[in-house]
Amino acid sequence: MGHFIVIEGVDGTGKSTTAHLLAAKLGAVYYQTPPAMFKEVRSVFRNMDNAWGNFYFYLSTLAVAAREIQTLLSNSDVICDRYSFSTQAYHEISLQQSLHTSISHLDLLKPDLTVLLRADRVIRHERLIQRSSAHSFELDIDYQEQVQARMIRLLEEESTHFLTLDTGAATVEEIVQQILGKLNSLQLESSLSR
Numbered sequence: 001m002g003h004f005i006v007i008e009g010v011d012g013t014g015k016s017t018t019a020h021l022l023a024a025k026l027g028a029v030y031y032q033t034p035p036a037m038f039k040e041v042r043s044v045f046r047n048m049d050n051a052w053g054n055f056y057f058y059l060s061t062l063a064v065a066a067r068e069i070q071t072l073l074s075n076s077d078v079i080c081d082r083y084s085f086s087t088q089a090y091h092e093i094s095l096q097q098s099l100h101t102s103i104s105h106l107d108l109l110k111p112d113l114t115v116l117l118r119a120d121r122v123i124r125h126e127r128l129i130q131r132s133s134a135h136s137f138e139l140d141i142d143y144q145e146q147v148q149a150r151m152i153r154l155l156e157e158e159s160t161h162f163l164t165l166d167t168g169a170a171t172v173e174e175i176v177q178q179i180l181g182k183l184n185s186l187q188l189e190s191s192l193s194r
């Protein structure tokens with residue numbers, strides 16, 4: 001059974017870049033949520049402006065993601081780009097209520113380690129405006145700031161093994177080295193690097 005490592009953070013914190021490099025270094029599978037089969041439907045929900053509909057959409061994609069990850073773990077380690085903390089934090093801020101119970105009903109597979117990437121709001125904004133495809137909610141820095149604070153609180157309250165890293169202050173390579181150090185201290189690295 002492989003290890004399950006989750007990379008979390010708000011938009012522009014460097015999740016995808018970090019997760020890809022970490023997966024390459026460990027020979028692990030990179031997995032992004034929501035799963036690929038939901039790509040088209042996601043834009044439908046995004047444009048509907050229905051906060052509850054959007055939450056239930058992401059919630060159901062998590063159930064599928066957990067099942068796919070469980071299968072992948074039988075052959076390899078998995079580095080997952082966003083998981084349940086993203087869903088809980090984004091939608092708790094949008095809906096202004098705790099979603100802990102709804103998410104816990106899914107009885108999701110638990111990560112061995114969750115890494116929360118964060119970065120200063122100015123840095124995140126600069127990174128996002130360089131993207132031609134940035135959505136308005138991604139550029140809503142106050143909203144993203146609240147989500148980031150909620151993610152940190154949720155991790156502190158609900159996660160056993162987690163690490164918070166500032167990607168505004170370190171290169172991608174340095175960030176990955178810090179994650180590898182944490183895996184080592186948790187004695188996960190030896191079984192991860194095969």
Ligand SMILES: Nc1ncnc2c1ncn2[C@@H]1O[C@H](COP(=O)(O)OP(=O)(O)OP(=O)(O)O)[C@@H](O)[C@H]1O
Binds near residue numbers: 013
């Ligand atoms: N540690 C880092 N130091 C400097 N720049 C970084 C770092 N990590 C990522 N970046 C840069 O930040 C930008 C955003 O990175 P990336 O797309 O990986 O973020 P993301 O969190 O996955 O964003 P989103 O959730 O919006 O897709 C990219 O241009 C990337 O090169």
Ligand SMILES: Cc1cn([C@H]2C[C@H](O)[C@@H](COP(=O)(O)O)O2)c(=O)[nH]c1=O
Binds near residue numbers: 011034059087090137
């Ligand atoms: C998982 C998840 C994501 N979102 C939001 C967060 C981002 O602003 C967008 C795009 O996410 P991507 O991974 O950077 O493509 O979707 C959300 O609102 N709810 C969620 O559960």
